[in-house]
Amino acid sequence: MSNINKQALRESAESTIGILENIAGFEPSDIDGDTVELRFETEDGFDTGCDVSIFDQCQKAADVVRALLDELEAAEKRIAELEARELVVNLPAYVDGRTLGYGEVNHMIDLCADAIEKAGHAAGIITKVGE
Numbered sequence: 001m002s003n004i005n006k007q008a009l010r011e012s013a014e015s016t017i018g019i020l021e022n023i024a025g026f027e028p029s030d031i032d033g034d035t036v037e038l039r040f041e042t043e044d045g046f047d048t049g050c051d052v053s054i055f056d057q058c059q060k061a062a063d064v065v066r067a068l069l070d071e072l073e074a075a076e077k078r079i080a081e082l083e084a085r086e087l088v089v090n091l092p093a094y095v096d097g098r099t100l101g102y103g104e105v106n107h108m109i110d111l112c113a114d115a116i117e118k119a120g121h122a123a124g125i126i127t128k129v130g131e
Contacts, residue, residue, distance in 0.1 A: 006072075006076075010069060013065050013066075013069050014069075016062075016065060017062045017065055017066055020058040020059070020061050020062040020065075021058070021059065021062045023054070023055070023058045024055045024056075024058040024059040024062065026055065028055065031054070034053050034054055034055055035051040035052060035053055035054065036051065036052060036054060037049055037050070037051050038050055038051075038052055
């Protein structure tokens with residue numbers, strides 16, 4: 001959500017949840033009945049409908065809004081964790097008791113960079129090697 005104020009969205013959703021849960025807590029006799037009749041036409045052109053409970057629908061809506069907000073928060077947390085991941089590669093300065101030369105070290109770095117990039121791509125992680 002780039003242009004949406006997430007905190008304002010959460011506050012608005014929490015307010016809506018409270019209102020819906022409040023309505024869901026009313027007794028049906030307090031509102032002249034619990035059900036509404038929904039009428040609609042099927043794809044074949046038949047007129048049909050059903051009765052739904054106002055109170056049940058309010059509670060279901062509140063539950064869904066809360067679940068969506070929780071999922072959004074969890075997804076954002078997971079994205080932040082993935083973006084913060086860092087891979088550290090330590091290259092040996094010595095092989096078989098001798099110091100590596102400049103060209104050998106660069107070659108090892110290139111091999112490691114290729115392996116890191118391929119592994120990151122396979123895992124769905126964007127890697128930036130050599131920056």
